[in-house]
Amino acid sequence: MDFTFNEEQTLIQDQVDQFIQKEYDWETRQSLSNSDLGFGDDNWQKFAELGWLGISTSEDCGGFGGSAIESMLIMEAFGKGLVVEPFLETIIMCGGLLDEHGTDHQKSSILESAIEGKMHLAMAYAEPQSRFNLSDVVTEAKEDGDSFVLNGYKSVVMNGPSANKLIVSARTSGAQLDENGITLFLIDGDAEGLNKTNYKTVDGRRASDLTIENVKVTKDDIIGQINDGFMLLDSSIDRAILAISAEAVGAMEVLYKTTVEYTKTREQFGTSIGKFQVLQHRMVDMFMEYEQCKSLLYMATMKQEEGSTDSKKAISGLKYQVGKAGKFIGQQAVQLHGGMGVTDELNVGHYFKRLTTIGTIFGNTDYHLKKYSSL
Amino acid sequence: MDLKFSEADLTFRQEVVNFLEAEYPEDIKAKQDKRIPLEKDEIVRWQKILNQKGWFAINWPTEYTGQENLSVTQKYILQEELAKANTPTTIPFGMGMCAPVIYSFGTEEQKNKFLPSILNSDVWWCQGYSEPGSGSDLASLKTKAELKGDNYIVNGTKTWTTLAQHADWIFCLVRTETTPIKQEGISFLLIDMNTPGIEVKPIITVDGSHEVNMVYFDNVEVPSENLVGEEGQGWNIAKFLLAHERSGIAGIAALKRELSRLKDLSSDIPMGEGTLLEDPQFRNKIEETEIELTATEFTELRTLAAMSQGGSPGAESSILKIKGTELQQTISELFVEMLAYYAHPFYLENEIGSNETVGPDYAAPVMPHYLNYRKVSIYGGSNEIQRNVISKAILGL
Numbered sequence: 213m214d215f216t217f218n219e220e221q222t223l224i225q226d227q228v229d230q231f232i233q234k235e236y237d238w239e240t241r242q243s244l245s246n247s248d249l250g251f252g253d254d255n256w257q258k259f260a261e262l263g264w265l266g267i268s269t270s271e272d273c274g275g276f277g278g279s280a281i282e283s284m285l286i287m288e289a290f291g292k293g294l295v296v297e298p299f300l301e302t303i304i305m306c307g308g309l310l311d312e313h314g315t316d317h318q319k320s321s322i323l324e325s326a327i328e329g330k331m332h333l334a335m336a337y338a339e340p341q342s343r344f345n346l347s348d349v350v351t352e353a354k355e356d357g358d359s360f361v362l363n364g365y366k367s368v369v370m371n372g373p374s375a376n377k378l379i380v381s382a383r384t385s386g387a388q389l390d391e392n393g394i395t396l397f398l399i400d401g402d403a404e405g406l407n408k409t410n411y412k413t414v415d416g417r418r419a420s421d422l423t424i425e426n427v428k429v430t431k432d433d434i435i436g437q438i439n440d441g442f443m444l445l446d447s448s449i450d451r452a453i454l455a456i457s458a459e460a461v462g463a464m465e466v467l468y469k470t471t472v473e474y475t476k477t478r479e480q481f482g483t484s485i486g487k488f489q490v491l492q493h494r495m496v497d498m499f500m501e502y503e504q505c506k507s508l509l510y511m512a513t514m515k516q517e518e519g520s521t522d523s524k525k526a527i528s529g530l531k532y533q534v535g536k537a538g539k540f541i542g543q544q545a546v547q548l549h550g551g552m553g554v555t556d557e558l559n560v561g562h563y564f565k566r567l568t569t570i571g572t573i574f575g576n577t578d579y580h581l582k583k584y585s586s587l
Numbered sequence: 588m589d590l591k592f593s594e595a596d597l598t599f600r601q602e603v604v605n606f607l608e609a610e611y612p613e614d615i616k617a618k619q620d621k622r623i624p625l626e627k628d629e630i631v632r633w634q635k636i637l638n639q640k641g642w643f644a645i646n647w648p649t650e651y652t653g654q655e656n657l658s659v660t661q662k663y664i665l666q667e668e669l670a671k672a673n674t675p676t677t678i679p680f681g682m683g684m685c686a687p688v689i690y691s692f693g694t695e696e697q698k699n700k701f702l703p704s705i706l707n708s709d710v711w712w713c714q715g716y717s718e719p720g721s722g723s724d725l726a727s728l729k730t731k732a733e734l735k736g737d738n739y740i741v742n743g744t745k746t747w748t749t750l751a752q753h754a755d756w757i758f759c760l761v762r763t764e765t766t767p768i769k770q771e772g773i774s775f776l777l778i779d780m781n782t783p784g785i786e787v788k789p790i791i792t793v794d795g796s797h798e799v800n801m802v803y804f805d806n807v808e809v810p811s812e813n814l815v816g817e818e819g820q821g822w823n824i825a826k827f828l829l830a831h832e833r834s835g836i837a838g839i840a841a842l843k844r845e846l847s848r849l850k851d852l853s854s855d856i857p858m859g860e861g862t863l864l865e866d867p868q869f870r871n872k873i874e875e876t877e878i879e880l881t882a883t884e885f886t887e888l889r890t891l892a893a894m895s896q897g898g899s900p901g902a903e904s905s906i907l908k909i910k911g912t913e914l915q916q917t918i919s920e921l922f923v924e925m926l927a928y929y930a931h932p933f934y935l936e937n938e939i940g941s942n943e944t945v946g947p948d949y950a951a952p953v954m955p956h957y958l959n960y961r962k963v964s965i966y967g968g969s970n971e972i973q974r975n976v977i978s979k980a981i982l983g984l
Contacts, residue, residue, distance in 0.1 A: 340946070341857045343927045348859070367946070368928040389859060409945055414933040414954050421945040480724035490971055546961045550722050550969065551747045551799075554792050554962050561793035565958065568923070569931050576924060578868040 225285045232293035238559050244296055245416035251297040260329030265303055269311050274324045280517050284458040291462025294566055296417055301371035302326055304455045306333035306379055309448040313436045322377055334375035336366035336422055337445060344575035346445050347391040351424060353382035362397060362427040372420025373410040376401045384439050396441035398433040415566040450527050453574050454516060457509050457534045460570045464502040467545040467563050471495060474549055491548060498544055501537035508533050525587040528580040535577035538567035599661050603668040610636050611674060619673045622952035623940040627753045633675045634708040644682050644706055651690050651702050659895045670840030681705040681712035685758045688824055692816040715745040715759035715802060723972050726770045726822060730804060732761035734811060739776060741807040751787050751800040754780050760825055763818045773821035777813040794955035795935045829968060830904050837911025839884045845918050846877060853925050863925060876917050883910040902980035905973040912963040912970060919957040930954045
């Protein structure tokens with residue numbers, strides 16, 4: 213057993229941390245989040261040049277063949293800076309899926325462009341009725357000669373507005389809740405019949421709802437095998453849970469530390485409020501929750517990397533803990549900052565908002581507790 | 588002991604229902620039902636309608652309202668029906684806070700000058716308590732009022748001043764003297780917001796709304812006749828007032844409405860082959876909340892009953908503040924859970940209720956409400972401070 217990072221991993225960790233500290237201060241983050249695009253394209257190009265976008269992509273697709281550990285380190289650092297660039301959506305979720313299951317043509321035309329920073333991707337898996345169940349799919353794809361015709365509706369597609377290509381889950385056979393019969397299709401962001409309603413999300417990012425009306429694709433646009441999309445989607449979401457959990461751990465670290473610092477300087481009743489035992493214990497609990505998350509994050513990431521049989525259970529356990537701890541740490545950071553904690557001006561409220569959405573994305577605590585007990 | 592309503596109570600309930608059917612304006616109801624924030628004039632209009640019926644300042648002594656007093660049970664019924672119909676929350680700063688101070692501590696001139704316009708919602712009040720350096724430790728406040736001739740000269744900064752952008756007057760705690768015991772140098776002063784030297788600056792909160800403000804006082808001249816009570820009596824008045832603020836803070840009737848709405852809405856949300864309300868995990872949370880809410884409701888009723896026997900809301904109101912605000916937060920959180928991904932699309936106040944939003948038509952205000960409600964365990968004396976009050980005043984620790 214070894215909990216140390218190798219030299220390359222330490223290097224990338226330092227590099228991303230440096231970037232956040234030097235080039236991603238709070239004002240910069242806010243202006244990027246409030247811009248039309250919702251993030252910085254300059255930053256995205258920089259991530260590509262520095263090789264971060266291809267860090268975990270296999271070498272034959274133009275990547276560096278790193279492991280999930282590198283992605284974890286990048287995401288943790290991004291969590292500290294509350295980075296809004298869509299690394300999770302384009303690279304982890306869609307890039308990872310194409311790397312594992314894409315055809316050679318899909319890899320060369322899409323994945324390579326993505327890691328060069330030339331293309332954005334998004335995964336459209338949720339529907340109005342599906343909540344967190346990936347196999348609850350009503351959107352359908354009907355075979356029509358050599359092509360397929362898609363019809364349906366997809367909800368809250370993260371990074372939808374910027375996505376040049378979208379991966380859409382659609383039912384090609386079976387009933388609404390069946391795992392079998394789901395197929396993953398690549399569709400163009402500007403495909404005829406695709407209507408995107410774009411909006412800002414509460415965590416300062418961007419998403420879309422998709423109306424899909426007779427969108428035509430060919431068999432070449434299928435990822436993996438027909439009717440066999442569920443397992444691909446499911447494992448892509450597992451990777452995404454590891455990544456977003458790493459982001460959450462980074463955000464939690466900032467929040468508990470910021471809160472501790474604030475209570476040292478905020479004076480009430482003639483002393484710093486950090487001297488009050490009731491607040492000390494609260495912050496100790498925040499700190500412990502953060503440590504517990506980090507432990508499960510390392511454990512689940514290594515299990516996934518090693519292909520353990522119980523890695524799915526570990527991932528659900530992690531996501532449960534992240535939801536629980538993120539809520540506690542976020543709410544208490546606001547509470548201990550008092551009125552300042554609920555202002556738009558201070559970063560604390562924004563970290564809280566991101567931890568709130570992370571608690572829901574890919575399944576809330578109820579969902580993962582249930583999944584954990586079923587595995 | 589019994590829980591039954593008398594014939595007279597049932598008749599009263601019907602009177603309230605009839606009144607709401609006849610008098611609750613359709614346009615305000617439509618906005619309320621969509622959770623669209625109301626404009627000032629809409630709130631004022633509704634308060635005037637309530638007052639016409641004698642149901643606005645229901646806790647004032649009858650001599651100041653000229654209206655018959657309601658019994659504890661009738662007040663309970665009234666509040667329950669008003670909340671059930673989702674009528675606007677009345678603004679407490681004038682009617683519920685400043686007025687009790689004026690009729691309890693003010694001169695006859697002050698009562699005559701201020702009470703009628705509060706009763707009639709002609710003057711909008713706000714509360715000048717917190718300062719940037721004085722939150723939980725309110726008594727450390729620094730805003731200074733120096734008597735020069737017939738005027739106090741006020742200098743300082745107030746913060747978290749709710750709806751100051753609408754206010755005509757502000758009631759303030761100010762320091763009139765530097766005393767070894769900081770509480771003893773505080774006075775209670777009424778200030779016209781149109782006086783030169785006052786500046787209001789908005790504070791935008793995490794939900795994107797403008798509800799609270801900074802209020803700056805730069806050599807503001809306030810006639811000395813606007814002092815309520817004696818110089819140095821401000822802290823006692825503040826304590827009296829905080830008890831009043833807290834006793835209304837639980838908002839039980841509105842919580843009952845929201846919890847029942849949560850049940851209704853979640854019974855329409857599909858989850859696999861059933862609904863979200865049928866999901867044991869979600870359902871358990873609703874039921875736990877309902878039990879806690881019922882307990883808090885009856886704690887409030889016991890407190891009100893004791894008050895009607897001549898008691899005053901004391902440290903017991905801290906229990907209601909803590910439990911009520913915890914429930915407000917829990918329920919706002921369950922709404923977020925109910926919506927899952929559709930809690931995330933974010934719209935500003937002026938976009939809520941428009942056709943641009945995605946997801947269920949009730950979704951847009953849910954997350955802003957959750958975020959906004961983080962304030963309730965902070966304001967009116969944080970819940971940590973309330974626990975200190977209980978431990979000191981009730982447990983004697």
